[in-house]
Amino acid sequence: MKVKIKFFAMLRERAGAGEITKEIREGMTVGELWRVLRRDYPRLAPVEMRLLYAVNQDYVAADYVLKEQDEVVFVPPVSGG
Amino acid sequence: MFRVTRDAIDLQELVDFVTDPEAGAIVTFIGTTRNNNEGRRVIALDYEAYPEMAEKELTRLGEEAKKRWNIQRMAIVHRIGPVQITEPSVMIAVSAAHRADAFEACRFAIEEIKRSVPIWKKELFEGGEVWIGTQSGQPLNVNCSSSSSRSNSSTD
Numbered sequence: 001m002k003v004k005i006k007f008f009a010m011l012r013e014r015a016g017a018g019e020i021t022k023e024i025r026e027g028m029t030v031g032e033l034w035r036v037l038r039r040d041y042p043r044l045a046p047v048e049m050r051l052l053y054a055v056n057q058d059y060v061a062a063d064y065v066l067k068e069q070d071e072v073v074f075v076p077p078v079s080g081g
Numbered sequence: 082m083f084r085v086t087r088d089a090i091d092l093q094e095l096v097d098f099v100t101d102p103e104a105g106a107i108v109t110f111i112g113t114t115r116n117n118n119e120g121r122r123v124i125a126l127d128y129e130a131y132p133e134m135a136e137k138e139l140t141r142l143g144e145e146a147k148k149r150w151n152i153q154r155m156a157i158v159h160r161i162g163p164v165q166i167t168e169p170s171v172m173i174a175v176s177a178a179h180r181a182d183a184f185e186a187c188r189f190a191i192e193e194i195k196r197s198v199p200i201w202k203k204e205l206f207e208g209g210e211v212w213i214g215t216q217s218g219q220p221l222n223v224n225c226s227s228s229s230s231r232s233n234s235s236t237d
Contacts, residue, residue: 009129009201010212049214054199057134073131073199077214080128080135080159080200081112081171081191 001026001068005037009076014043024066030055031062034074049077082156083139085132085200090158095174099154104176108183110191112171114164121206128161128170131199135159142193146175149189150182157190159200
């Protein structure tokens, strides 16, 4: 199944892309997807900061099980204001 | 009114939005761009948002403020893209029957923005640029050895 992944801020720069579509296996969690992406994109591997996970514009826990067509965002430390 | 925009923010628009016949107070907050941060000479800030979620989170925090305080209306507009020194990056307006509720809800709103709304600022300073983040860890893309590992906002 496919999910859409959007990158923002330092993760967008490191991934070299703002948005990608990725084929993943059924039952994958959002936390597992992050580990896969760190292998796909070597420049994401050094990212050790605490990330939050968002799916379809809501924060979710790392064990959220992804569904077809989910929009996934890995949220680096926010700094609005 | 909970909005992310590339345009300059108009305070009067927010004040007009929260104006309410039952309000005895309107409190406003303007976050502006400071020319220095952590010893660096800041040239400008460049904001990026996950816009759909940022507006959703702003709306959520507005609803939370209404539960906690007796307020009439709230408006928050956050700018994205480049923001020059002295220019506003965020404006908040809150109306309430009494001033204490308006002050507290306004303070809550800016603190929540900094804590949980998916907006990021890149600081462009003399000698480099750095993504600012306060949740934890080190900012990436530090192109200058004088950068420190953690930072607060340049708009506090």
